Amino acid sequence: MATKKFMYLNRKASYGTVYAIESLEVVLIAAAFEQDVSLAFIDDGVYQIVEGQNTDGIGMKNFSKTFHALGDYDINKLYVSAESLEERGLTADDLMPLVYEDEDDDWEEKPSVKVVSNAELSKIMSDQDVCLSF
């Protein structure tokens, strides 16, 4: 099977709509097909990977923990829009420290999250075979 480049765009906050959790489910399912998968977080989507989420007050499952599993699924390209972070008063330090183990580098832990400008992001997007927006 030929490998295609898939990018999943996450544009909405984690809770309140089903977009975020549905996107994550699709990403995990697609990972089984061993494609080249990357994720982008733009607009309110950046809230999905903010550190220290607590859903006790809304009675929903806190699925932010699941993002830590992505490295095990060989999903290690998570691009975050610098502009979207800034508009919301956030910085890279507010995000979860998501990592993966690099098989080609003695399983060294490396960061999966990369903050990029919207201009860089659009370049990365135009390089994809498939973009799915959630």
Added chain:
Amino acid sequence: MADILGAEVDEEGFLVNLGDWTEEIAVEMAKGDEIELSEEHWDVINFLRGYFEEYQIAPAVRVLTKAIGKQFGKEKGNSKYLYSLFPYGPGKQGCRFAGLPKPTGCI
């Protein structure tokens, strides 16, 4: 609705309420599949429960295989070994015994 030792299960035998799980339920489920749980089975079941606790999902078989090899030794990190323990699939059958939902991406 079917139940195992009083705990409700769905049509595929998975627990409806994950909090109902006990070791006795796992033993009973295994008995239904004609399996007697060994220490090796429990290693995998406990690993699955720990993984779910940490990540809120059941791991895909590929991820499980890799992780078991890392934790319990290379000779166990392959699907042949895992299928010898769980002939109906380490993901599906293992997760059922562990009281977890069916793994995401399980096909």
